[in-house]
Amino acid sequence: MQEKLRIRMMELMSSTQEDVLAGVGPRLRALRRARNTTLADLATETDLTASTLSRLENGKLRPTLEQLLPLARAHGVPLDDLVAAPPTGDPRIHLKPVRRFGLTVVPLTRRAGGVQAYKVIYPPARRAPTMKLHTHEGYEWFYVLNGHVRFVLGDQEFHLGPGEAAEFDTRVPHWLGSADTHPAELLTLFGPQGERAHLSRPNNQPLEVGNDGRLAGY
Known part of the structure; x- marks a missing residue:
């Protein structure tokens, strides 16, 4: 998985590397401030130093995959959101968080x-x-x-x-x-109107829901 992400990063940065990197810092700063998180708190979450995080946000440090992965996890966003990856999949569908x-x-x-x-x-x-x-x-x-x-x-x-x-x-x-x-x-x-998802097991037997609200078999 990490190797695939590394290749993805190389593809994203191959042609417009400077443009992509220039936008990473402001996005990192905006995500941190939206969560009301300090650099010190984020450093604890990511095992990166507060100094490194500050330099990343100010654009003084070129981000690496090893730095962006824990940041994406901490902020709860896909890695592509940090590097402004181009849209993929069906262009008619825009999944805006x-x-x-x-x-x-x-x-x-x-x-x-x-x-x-x-x-x-x-x-x-x-x-x-x-x-x-x-x-x-x-x-x-x-x-x-x-x-x-x-x-x-x-x-x-x-x-x-x-x-x-x-x-x-x-x-x-x-x-x-x-x-x-x-x-x-x-x-x-x-x-919203009480509709239920109709689920079934591979053998077409209906899934049973226990009194605890959990699905049998999960």
């Missing part, structure tokens, strides 16, 4: 109504807003892509890691957040 209540949300669907899909990045636990259970109409299913999640549903609490999933009625008081010092990345399906 938005920030809501400290979360980074990337809409994955473009149709009105029905089940909506999102990629959601939760900040590290110490950066998360104070836990407050909330309710609203709808039904939600989520799958943990990276990190670990603390999931509170009613009077129950669960901790889920990569590859685990859960579904629940959002009218039940609930809260989701990262369970440790790293961002948590989730794939979420949400039915």
Whole structure:
């Protein structure tokens, strides 16, 4: 994986290297300030020195892949966002992330109504807003892509890691957040009118949902 990212970086910088590098510093500074994070705090998260981070943000140091990887993880954004990679995939689809209540949300669907899909990045636990259970109409299913999640549903609490999933009625008081010092990345399906995602096992047997809200087999 790291070798693929290294090749990607070389491809991005081959033709317009100076233009790409010139924009990295301001983007790093904007991301850090958006999270209300100091250079000292970011240094602790990334194992880079505050001096190195300052020089990167001021454009006085040429960034390397080894520096950008921990920064992308700390800020909870794809590496391409740091180096302003050109759009890929279907040019008609632009997945523009938005920030809501400290979360980074990337809409994955473009149709009105029905089940909506999102990629959601939760900040590290110490950066998360104070836990407050909330309710609203709808039904939600989520799958943990990276990190670990603390999931509170009613009077129950669960901790889920990569590859685990859960579904629940959002009218039940609930809260989701990262369970440790790293961002948590989730794939979420949400039915605002209570629509559910129809899932099945490879042998076409329906997935069973336990009383704890977790899917059997995950």
